[in-house]
Amino acid sequence: MLFLPPMQSFYLQWINQIGFNWTTWFVLTSILIIGWVCWRNSRYVRLINTVPGPEGLPILGNLLELNVGQVEFLRIVHREWVEKHGPIYRGWGGSRAIVCISSPELMEPILASQKLITKGKEYSYLSKWLGACMFLTTGQRWRSRRRLLTPAFHFQILENFFDVFNDQSHQLIKELETAADSCPKVDGSVNVYKILTQCALDIICDSSMGRQVRKREETAGYLHSINRITQIVMERSLRPWLDSDLMFNLSSLGRENRQCVQILHDFTNQVIRDRKKTLNVNNNQTDSGDQIKSQPENSPKRRLAFLDLLIQASENGDKLSDDDIREEVDTFMFAGHDTTATAMSWFLYCIARNPDEQKLLFDEVDEIFEDDERPCTPQDAANLKYLDCCIKETLRMYPSIPGVMRTITEDTEIGGYVLPAGLSVALLIYGMHRNPKVYPEPDVFKPERFLPEHSANRHPYAFLPFSAGPRNCIGQKYAIFELKVVLSWVLRKFEFSLSDPCCPAVSASSEIVLKPVDGIHLTVKPRKPRSIAA
Incomplete structure (x- = not known):
């Protein structure tokens, strides 16, 4: 060379x-x-492929079929594939497999287990926002955090929130009256979803966080960021190349996610600072903790149990750090308003589409309250039997959380199939609630399904709006009380209808929370007093 x-x-x-x-x-x-x-040819893949499911492409799996919008995703995953492949099926997203379950019998072994409590890997996408909160963690950390927070949702403490529910209901009525008076004359409809979302946020801030939100501009960025961050999680879960935190952080979605997280953290940090200031915790945490404990049961400080409990537990950093407090506050701020706002919105939509059932609701609230302006009490909430049935039927048709994910931590046999450790399992709550084998005529609003004589023999896991088992929603009683009080006030004051009864049904978007795509637009009219109507 x-x-x-x-x-x-x-x-x-x-x-x-x-x-x-x-x-x-x-x-x-x-x-x-x-x-x-x-x-x-590994055991892991061979076990998964024994489960029926849609055919996929090499390497890509079923990604192309699921490269659709959230409305189509809900239809395909929760309805079409359930009908075609049965109550348990598998799908592949690249090299990641997910087994989907949509029957109460097959969900029970997972939900009832004290061992299979690990959340699906997909929830880790929320960790930048929610950290290692009770909702995301598992094992001993989850158990200890659950024990710490459970007393905040004791029935006696929840009763003390009724004054907040009633007060905020009055504000909601004013908002609906103003919106109905100023709505366009073309169809006269009001986007009740937007108004109810603000109401639910005010309630969670006032009742559990000790801070009443008054300025709407203060919450605009918060509400937008929550809505966007839940969409980002769904978008990321359908793009395997964004599973890596490194790749995601370099992407435009990652940059937007960071901006949303900053806005959300700023908001909740302000909530915590304001409450600490009120309790004088910064000056003397021990004294303020003693004061909280000595308050009467019905005092304002005593009823603000959730955040107070977290602050007390953080004394000297022995149990909860400031970051721990923020993580739990972020979780309950999100779960405590977003799910109830959508539930109330879907409820009004359902009764607007079903005027006969709406009339029965009017009869019930008129009988109990008799045109009186008195507050709704815990006893009233217990007596609103038909309202309870309508709320449950709404949550059946439109469960606030359409599905939950679990990671199988040990080989588990379900439905005759061995699901290997490490597999992600999706429990399709929406799909199960709309399964005709579980609920005949699943797309028909029939509140009588939940009358005692019709539901007594139903499988205990056939109705899961708040999940079930050891990881069920810790705030479900709070949510039901809030729904009953707010909706009983709304039914006393307004009647609801569709501007066009022949219009297509409102589409639901499969995000973390089952939201209406373009809001809920209804015609809102003041109700006549019963004596005049009669």
Whole structure:
């Protein structure tokens, strides 16, 4: 080579380099092919593929079929594939498998288990926002946090929130009256979803966080960020290349996610600072803790149990750090308003589409309250039997959380199939609630399904708006009380209808929370007093 002309020497080196690269690529490709073949024939994959499911493409799996909007995603995953493949089926998103379950009998072994309590990997996408909160964590940390927070939702404490529910209901009525008076004359409809979302946020801030939110501009960024961050989680879960935190953080979605997290943290940090200031915790945490404990049961400080409990537990950093408090506050701010806002909105939509059932609700609230302006009490809430049935039927048709994810931590047999450890399982609550084998005529609003004589023999896991088992929703009693008080006030004051009864049904979007795509637009009219109506 030393005697070759410079140009020839250059070409020879270039050819040698090309040959080396081709060899390298051949070796790497061979390794990848062999690895893929070994993986496809592994016990893990073979066990999953015994479960029926849609055919997928090599490497991509079913990604192309699910490259759709959230409305279509809900229809395909919760309805079409359940009907085609049965109550348990599997799907592949690249190399990630998910087994979907949509029957109460098959969900029970997972939900009732004290061992299978690990959340699905997909929930880790929320960790930048919610940290290691009770909702996301597992094992001993989850158990200790659950024991710490459960007393805040004791029935006697929840009763003390009724004054907040009633006060905020009065504000809601004013908002609905103003919106109805100022709505366009074309169809006269009001987007009740937007108004109810603000109402639910005010309630959770006032009742559980000790801070009444008055300025709407203060909450606009918070509400927008929550809505967007839940959409980002769904978008990321359908893009395997964004599973890596590194790739996600470099993407436009990652940058937007960071902006949303900052807005949400700023809001909740302000909530915590304001409450600490009220309790004088910054000056003397021990004294303020003693004061809280000594308050009468019905005092304002005593009823603000949730955040107070977290602050007390953080004394000297023994149990909860400031970050721990913020993580739990973020979780309950989100869960405590977003789910109830959608539930109230879907409820009004359902009764607007079903005027006969709405009339029965009017009869019930008129009988109990008799045109009186008195507050709704815990006893009233217990007596609102038909309202309870209508709320449950709404949550059946439109469960606030359409599905939950679990990671199988040990080989588990379900429905005759062995699900291997490490597998993600999706419990399709929406799909199960709309399964005709579980609920005949599932798309028909029939509140009588939940009368005692019709529900006594139903499978205990056939109705899961708040999940079930050891990881059920800790705030479900709070949510039901809030729904009953707010909706009983709304039914006393207004009647609801569709501006066009022949219009297509409102589409639901499959996000973390089952939201209406473009809000809930209804015609809102003041009710006449019963004596005049009669």
